[in-house]
Amino acid sequence: MNDISLKDALKVVGTRPVRPDGVDKVMGRAQFGGDAVMPGMIFGSTVRSPHAHARIIKIDTSAAEAMKGVRAVVTAADLPNITSEEAFVGEGPMNFRDLSCNLMARDKVLYDGHVVAAVAATSTSIARAAAEAIKVEYEVLPHVINEMEAMQPGAPVLHDDIFTSGVDPKPTTPSNVVKRMEFAKGDLEAGFAAADKIVERTYTTAPVHQAYIEPHACVAAFNPDGQCQVICSSQGHFMVRAYCAKLLGIDISEIRVTPAEIGGGFGGKTLVYLEPLALALSRKAGRPVRMVMTREEVFRGSGPTSGGTINVKVGAKMDGTITAAHAEVILQAGAYPGSPIGPALMTCWAMYDIENASAVGFDVVSNRPKVAAYRAPGAPISTYATESAVDELSRAIGMDPIELRLKNAAKDGTKALYGPTFQNIGYVETLEAAKNHPNLQAKLGPNQGRGVAAGFWFNIGGESSASLAVNEDGTIALVSGSPDIGGSRASMAMMAAEVLGVNVERVRPIIGDTASVGFTFVTGGSRVTFATGTAVCDASDDIVKQLRGRAAKLWEIDVEAVEWRDGSAYPAGDNAGKFEPLSLADIAVKSGRTGGPIAAKATVNAQGAGPGWGVHVVDVEVDKETGHVKILRYTAAQDVGRAIHPSYVEGQVQGGAVQGIGWALNEEYIYDKDGRLDNGGFLDYRVPVASDLPKIDVALVEVPNPRHPFGAKGVGEVPIVPPMAAIANAIFDATGVRMTSLPMSPPKVRAALDAAGK
Amino acid sequence: MATVHLGATLCRTYCGDIRVVEVKALTIGRMIKELDALFPGLGNQIEESMAVAVDGEIFQDTLIDPIGPDSEVHLIPKIAGG
Amino acid sequence: MSKTHVTCTVNGEETEFLCDSNQTVLDVLREDLGLTGSKEGCGSGDCGACSVLVDGRLVCSCLMFGSEAEGTSITTIEGIADGENLHPVQSQFLKHAALQCGFCTPGLIVATKALLDANPSPTDEEARYWLAGNLCRCTGYDKIMNAVHAAAAELRGESA
Numbered sequence A: 001m002n003d004i005s006l007k008d009a010l011k012v013v014g015t016r017p018v019r020p021d022g023v024d025k026v027m028g029r030a031q032f033g034g035d036a037v038m039p040g041m042i043f044g045s046t047v048r049s050p051h052a053h054a055r056i057i058k059i060d061t062s063a064a065e066a067m068k069g070v071r072a073v074v075t076a077a078d079l080p081n082i083t084s085e086e087a088f089v090g091e092g093p094m095n096f097r098d099l100s101c102n103l104m105a106r107d108k109v110l111y112d113g114h115v116v117a118a119v120a121a122t123s124t125s126i127a128r129a130a131a132e133a134i135k136v137e138y139e140v141l142p143h144v145i146n147e148m149e150a151m152q153p154g155a156p157v158l159h160d161d162i163f164t165s166g167v168d169p170k171p172t173t174p175s176n177v178v179k180r181m182e183f184a185k186g187d188l189e190a191g192f193a194a195a196d197k198i199v200e201r202t203y204t205t206a207p208v209h210q211a212y213i214e215p216h217a218c219v220a221a222f223n224p225d226g227q228c229q230v231i232c233s234s235q236g237h238f239m240v241r242a243y244c245a246k247l248l249g250i251d252i253s254e255i256r257v258t259p260a261e262i263g264g265g266f267g268g269k270t271l272v273y274l275e276p277l278a279l280a281l282s283r284k285a286g287r288p289v290r291m292v293m294t295r296e297e298v299f300r301g302s303g304p305t306s307g308g309t310i311n312v313k314v315g316a317k318m319d320g321t322i323t324a325a326h327a328e329v330i331l332q333a334g335a336y337p338g339s340p341i342g343p344a345l346m347t348c349w350a351m352y353d354i355e356n357a358s359a360v361g362f363d364v365v366s367n368r369p370k371v372a373a374y375r376a377p378g379a380p381i382s383t384y385a386t387e388s389a390v391d392e393l394s395r396a397i398g399m400d401p402i403e404l405r406l407k408n409a410a411k412d413g414t415k416a417l418y419g420p421t422f423q424n425i426g427y428v429e430t431l432e433a434a435k436n437h438p439n440l441q442a443k444l445g446p447n448q449g450r451g452v453a454a455g456f457w458f459n460i461g462g463e464s465s466a467s468l469a470v471n472e473d474g475t476i477a478l479v480s481g482s483p484d485i486g487g488s489r490a491s492m493a494m495m496a497a498e499v500l501g502v503n504v505e506r507v508r509p510i511i512g513d514t515a516s517v518g519f520t521f522v523t524g525g526s527r528v529t530f531a532t533g534t535a536v537c538d539a540s541d542d543i544v545k546q547l548r549g550r551a552a553k554l555w556e557i558d559v560e561a562v563e564w565r566d567g568s569a570y571p572a573g574d575n576a577g578k579f580e581p582l583s584l585a586d587i588a589v590k591s592g593r594t595g596g597p598i599a600a601k602a603t604v605n606a607q608g609a610g611p612g613w614g615v616h617v618v619d620v621e622v623d624k625e626t627g628h629v630k631i632l633r634y635t636a637a638q639d640v641g642r643a644i645h646p647s648y649v650e651g652q653v654q655g656g657a658v659q660g661i662g663w664a665l666n667e668e669y670i671y672d673k674d675g676r677l678d679n680g681g682f683l684d685y686r687v688p689v690a691s692d693l694p695k696i697d698v699a700l701v702e703v704p705n706p707r708h709p710f711g712a713k714g715v716g717e718v719p720i721v722p723p724m725a726a727i728a729n730a731i732f733d734a735t736g737v738r739m740t741s742l743p744m745s746p747p748k749v750r751a752a753l754d755a756a757g758k
Numbered sequence B: 001m002a003t004v005h006l007g008a009t010l011c012r013t014y015c016g017d018i019r020v021v022e023v024k025a026l027t028i029g030r031m032i033k034e035l036d037a038l039f040p041g042l043g044n045q046i047e048e049s050m051a052v053a054v055d056g057e058i059f060q061d062t063l064i065d066p067i068g069p070d071s072e073v074h075l076i077p078k079i080a081g082g
Numbered sequence C: 001m002s003k004t005h006v007t008c009t010v011n012g013e014e015t016e017f018l019c020d021s022n023q024t025v026l027d028v029l030r031e032d033l034g035l036t037g038s039k040e041g042c043g044s045g046d047c048g049a050c051s052v053l054v055d056g057r058l059v060c061s062c063l064m065f066g067s068e069a070e071g072t073s074i075t076t077i078e079g080i081a082d083g084e085n086l087h088p089v090q091s092q093f094l095k096h097a098a099l100q101c102g103f104c105t106p107g108l109i110v111a112t113k114a115l116l117d118a119n120p121s122p123t124d125e126e127a128r129y130w131l132a133g134n135l136c137r138c139t140g141y142d143k144i145m146n147a148v149h150a151a152a153a154e155l156r157g158e159s160a
């Protein structure tokens, strides 16, 4: 076992080699979901509801079916009617019946873009024409988009079997409020009574899409013998297999899913949208079917994450001690239950050691697409509100925002609002790293301001599998079950190389299909480097043990007398110096004669992922004429435990921060009065582009996680949590105007400045 | 005896106003069984949708991880992520 | 539907294809010529994942009809390297970890090559504006800009 505190002893971990899948990607050879081909493949398309809420009266597919080239049409009638059954998917508990109805509407459509039918034909253009020829008769129902309106008595009710849970007495009439949730500690009233200053405010956020550049895509074949093949881009091919089996009523053993390269996911590809439809079409057509969403379908039918309304009240003494904090968070779930309300509540005060605190939340359905996970689900929404309020508080008592955070910072031994006591956390170190960053010395000009905010994410572990085989020439084949979304093959190869003591180029990592490697949970929750990395290290340790055993046989000594160092076996103890060391390649070439191939596998259910902390500092300039906010400087400090490949760790932080900048300044779902999405394309749903941004400076803090062989903690989720509040706080610093509604787009900033008479 | 905190909203249906119980268990699986005996249905709820924080460290989807004789255990909603 | 016969040069090779009137150059490249390196992120000219060079000019291939390719010379991501030797833009993208998922990468590399062909010493602002038509959701563009400037330096013959 490695001593994780000994960073200097590491030879591979912490370096920046070229990633093993890199050349394919810069040459255009990498195969993504939409690039995959199967012999005889035909093409699918979908029919989507133009209504926000309507009853399906009749679906007439006859004209489409009669078209030349059309091979299959499916509707909900072709899928099994799934009974209500809770399952735990990307975002939290979800019901398989809901998942099935979200895939293909049954009886009612619940949002603009809800799929009602799918068709497969010999070309994409025929499939699209056929989709238009499918006539659906609807009875349009009143709809509700906004979460606050959806909570009102008398609002159109989406599901007649939802009775708010978590409230006393149990309601007797159905509503759109799925559940109420609460975390509390201490005595809130006493805490507020002890405060010298109290800030109380309401904030709203807009739903935003993960907006991965690769639309959802798959190819699927349903063979006459019942065996199914799927090639798709997803955050978890075992997840795809499980959901396809469940939603189509077939055995898991009948389905083999091969992961394609995935063009971004950020949580949005932890669900299925196309794969079961492609299989259902293939079953009918007798041909493999490829389905690729258009960009508009991606916006209307997949993702996004919730928008919400948050009420915050927080109080402190003049010395900066926060005495009480309360947040009420109302989140949109979309058309089916399951917003990230739990994590939104658990994260929003996690940065603080506060004696009296509470967080209350509501999960609310409305006529929008069902939300999907998006980086640190829930946390950015609630934290935007709490970190804005804390900023206001620090100004009210005249204390520097970083000092206020240091004074109240969660540390080892702090009991979180949701129960557990933190240990091995690096939040104070992260605050210090932000405070000491040279960017904070930069002088600000007129209309410029600086904002600070922090963020927290739990990180998770869970089930992962990996296997290693020593090739005859001493190179290594490494197979893991985690789709590589941001360079994880590089870090897997590096960890194996470190344990084995070989050059990282000697290790070739791939992602195995569902039949070639053990079950592995989705790439999400910032778990891969931690959990799959642990499996890779375990398997590598096993290989080392076997290599020592083979050397012992060749030398005819006891295995305990063989030491593994720098990729070679050395005789140790009494035998030290008696034999020439044997390299991995020397042992590999003789492996057949010393007992057969050398291979190992490891499976883990990793627990004890170390939580992550981020502190962001941003400088902005506000154009008072137009309301445009320009980001001048951006600094992101984060505790990452141990950076395995620092470039890709920095990349995660930079990418997350920039998604947060988009969330803060531009991104939103806009609906018209009929509940139709108005901005379902990259022209009107504006994600950040290169010219919007400055450099994103990253300060990596390494407080190792004792539960990982090299101390790694999850990285990818945290950086999207602080940006919205940091930017709102910077805008206040620049203008004296507090932005309480996202996005802080030019018209809204302009309006806020007007209202404040600035 | 480990101290188990039942504060989470998800526990209320099963535990009513009881917020803390002492449970004799050396693994998470045993603890879930003991809790289910006290509050029928809670065991299933924990296994389906909850995580278990043992002395600050979060465990989910596991029955075999150990609990110390004086551990502080919190039941919290299960965590996933993006 | 009658098809149009088109003759053009793709990555230096004379190429013929038949296309429907509604097929874009991107469709032809991906579906008919097997060149799947160019990606479709939007199909509406907003993401740049489909960037190719047409007679040296940077074009969104999703906005150009196949029939308009007659007589042109098209360079796609597959034609950027010199055989197995990576172009400096490609090798600097790798060296600087300028890709995460890699879906935007082909378009960005083609667009960067076009930039550096036109302007061998772009300022950071010029480079950022030139590449503003190429969306990347993963990286936040920071490492991409590092790679662009390193490639520019390498192409100018400066040691990086």
Ligand code: FES
Residues within 6 Å of the ligand: C039, C040, C041, C042, C043, C044, C045, C046, C047, C048, C049, C050, C051, C060, C061, C062, C063
């Ligand atoms: S696919 Fe051509 S610009 Fe997006």
Ligand code: FES
Residues within 6 Å of the ligand: A213, A263, A264, C098, C099, C100, C101, C102, C103, C104, C105, C135, C136, C137, C138, C139
């Ligand atoms: S690397 Fe994923 S979109 Fe750019």
